[in-house]
Amino acid sequence: MFVCCGTALLTCHSFEKEVPLLESATGHSNQSLILHPQKRSATWLTRCNLANVSICREGDSVTEKCCWALQPKSCSSSTKDVSSVVIEELNMYGVKTTLMFVITTLVSKASRAFNGHSASSKLLVVGTLTLSSGGLVAYSDSQVDVSKTSAEVKENDCKKKRVVVLGTGWAGISFLKDLDVSAYDVKVVSPRNYFAFTPLLPSVTCGTVEARSIVEPVRNIIKKRNREIQFCEADCIKIDAANKKVLCRSVINNLVGNEEFSLEYDDLVIAVGAQVNTFNTPGVLENCHFLKDVEDAQKIRRSVSxxxxxxxxxxxxxxxxxxxxxxxxxGGGPTGVEFAAELHDYVKEDLVNLYPTVKDLVKITVIQSGDHILNTFDERISSFAEQKFGRDGIEVQTGCRVISVSDKEITMKLKSTGEICSVPHGLVVWSTGVGTRPVVKDFMEQIGQGKRRILATNEWLKVKGCEDVYALGDCATIDQRKIMEDIDTIFKAADKDNSGTLTIKEFQDVIDDVLERYPQVEHYLKSKHLRDVTDLLKDPEGNDRSEVDIEGFKSALSHVDSQTKNLPATAQVAAQQGAYLSKCFNRRQQCEANPEGPRRFRGSGRHQFRPFEYKHLGQFAPLGGEQAAAELPGDWVSMGHSTQWLWYSVYASGSGLLAFYEFRPFGRVLTDASQPDRKKKKVVVVGTGWAATSFLKNLKSESYEVRVVSPRNYLSSRLCYPVSPMDSRSPQHC
Structure with a gap:
């Protein structure tokens, strides 16, 4: 290896070729790591082989600069030219044109000499020139056989495991973002080609946030992270677990003969989410709106209007x-309550100005089958929400079960009295939980889970009864193993001296594995305000025991499984599961050799990975009127105006940034509408095109009672403008 350092006059000879940054490089012999001495901030040249191009700064692409080349005397002449150069951006401040001409000529000659000689090893020198001094860095490496490298790459591609991901929701996108695609051939199938930021869907229904602000195209996400992932906009209509393939149908309508196709897989990740659970209530599908996707929110917005x-x-x-x-x-859950609050603000702040004649006739009703709304939150939050809705005039009917919905009325049954009553409506939004999609239900029948309500996985998100299939997000639930099923094996594993009794020290040796394998133990300790697992082994009087037999051990842990709970169907859970599964895929080979999971109480050795552990980061419930409630980790509860700003701040990062910009924390700016004067002349305008709108803008409405009749309530141009808020003299629009 040859290195030249010092001061020299070198310049650039451009190849006019844009080259991307290499994040990493392969390991070849005779490589060097060189620091450029004259750079304003320390710049490191990465380790790379000469078949590739490397630059110094992350996140940029620069134009290649040719550099000085030296030919070692000891080199042989049997090897081809070096195929690339090491790049360094050049400082050329204050260099005169004459100097540029001289140096460019020298570099041209050096380039011809460089290309004219063959050697097994060559030296590349990169220089910079400033007004005061310059510096040289050099890099040398053996010649790389490019053809051999290409063959190896193709061979590695053939060895890649085929991974098919179904869905582009929170779970699917979180899995793809962190997956190391160099080890897998990844294909994604989803009927929608975008990711939706679902926590803001209620805000889209009333225009607080525009739909475009909460979506991100899947291909953009893939491109930003340089992922070699193939995306198919299609529905998965069947999962063939026996032959390890999925049958898909394109959602594009203009295809002829190519609508259906199949994909084979080595690993399948099911992240299709869930559909609305109607509980087989008659009329729900035909007469209700749902709030599961962006299209649903847009439909609700149009229907309210x-x-x-x-x-x-x-x-x-x-x-x-x-x-x-x-x-x-x-439905009085988070989605239903947030939509009711958004609708109330929309009506009271905006629509009363657009429709002043009917502002006192609006009514909003929330129907909840339970005793309280937001019953998954802390009781203090439920009480605060009910009081807030009461002050706002939102009617909350608890203890009611809907038994049918028609296009004109909704019928419900009171749980306390059994009385059946019907209420007329203008619009119904159904938000009562999630149900299993047909493709998942069919898959469950194949693997023996047909009697279950939802697809079950183990603690590592692998589907029970099926190899190489994983399920995460709303479409599945973790079937946590109960500690009482393994109580005998746990006791035997801890009782190392086979005495038939267990000392505190012996139990402490397996505590970490028990807590990791059975998370309900820790939840039980928190519910009982116990500091340590060993507190469970105390006698009924609370005294420490020196030893405990198998019966005492069973008695101490008999109530632990009561804390086994299913995880909620939230974006937070799905995102954490996706990130966890991608880490498992990335560390698969490493953990096969060195398992990092807890001890196997049934069998020998350890589990390959640690089981999934959900970390609850808190949850928000916007309640309208610039107020919100939040349940935070550590049993913290926050309610009021300050919590609303905390809610804003949560979404003021990442994909929520554009949405945050569109939030209207001080209300929408709309002018007051006035009642028409009956003594004025009546003017009827038919249409809301350019002519009619121009007429209305310039009309002195104080002299006329104006009515506008049009099948559309907007002016159609490059953007759609509502007719009514155009002027403070807004006419009545029909």
């Missing part, structure tokens, strides 16, 4: 107007 437009049609009675403006939300 339509309800107000119907209510101001001339000739309707007040009772008919009230029916059109009765909005019913079925």
């Amino acid at each position: 339509d309800c107000f437009e119907k209510a101001v049609i001339p000739g309707l009675s007040e009772e008919e107007q009230r029916i059109n403006l009765h909005f019913v939300i079925v």
